[in-house]
Amino acid sequence: MAIALVTGPTAGIGRAFAVALARAGFDLVLVARDETRLAQLAASLAGQFGVQAEVLVADLGDALALAKVEERLGRADRPISVLVNNAGFGVKASFSQSDIHDEQQLLDVLVRSVMRTTHAAVPGMLSRGFGVVINVSSIASWITGGTYSAAKAWVTVFSESLAQELAGSGVRVIAVCPGFVHTEFHDRAGMDMSNVPDWMWLEAEQVVEQAMRDVTRNRPISVAGAQYKALSTVVRYAPRPLVRFASAMREVSGRFGKR
Secondary structure (H helix, E strand, O other): OOEEEEEOOOOHHHHHHHHHHHHOOOEEEEEEOOHHHHHHHHHHHHHHHOOOEEEEEOOOOOHHHHHHHHHHHOOOOOOOOEEEEOOOOOOOOOOOOOOHHHHHHHHHHHHHHHHHHHHHHHHHHHHHOOEEEEEEOOHHHHOOOHHHHHHHHHHHHHHHHHHHHOOOOOEEEEEEOOOEEOOOHHHHOOOOOOOOOHHHEEOHHHHHHHHHHHHHOOOOEEOOOHHHHHHHHHHHHOOHHHHHHHHHHHHHHOOOOOO
16 A cells, blocks of 8 residues: 655644545544554544554754654655645744744755655656655745745745656646635644734645645646635736735735745
């Protein structure tokens, strides 16, 4: 049976990916820091869908822990067919006022871990002629929203570039770019999102359903929701001074595009 590895699967978009993949018949490797929540999720998915769910406790911001995940991705005896790089967090403070340790951790989790896990997974996928890498990025990757936007911009461009490099190989790469999604993300970062209008919110399942459709269509970027399809077109092609102005304005109403 094919196996999918999902980082950050205990809540939100990561959990929705884990459920969708289990429903599709994939065995799972679930990667996160919280062993208790991982074990609960593994038991739930195994009981509901009859799949095997392996738990791998790892903090992706820690190099040694990340190496364990890389080693699992490189195993030939139980190869990984689908990699979902979803783990992430946000820093509430502006860059000039933030703790540099928090900023470094953000880059380690959002950039370094995505690069290293993908690099560990792709050679085996290429040798087998099949594989899918799903990197959860953000609408924020097209605006000027601090180091979070900068990190997600790297994820989006990296995914597009790799998708182009691997075209025709049987290995697909996609950047999933959600906007506001009802998850634990903002609460964990201590962000007050009460002033964001209801029409701007998506559910994690919507994001994942769109992503799965776009994988089958071999699209390098997935954006869920009509409102975000329109908005992403505007911010991707608008003059950069206008994007910077709009980005500054949205700081008044809260962090944008974080899952």
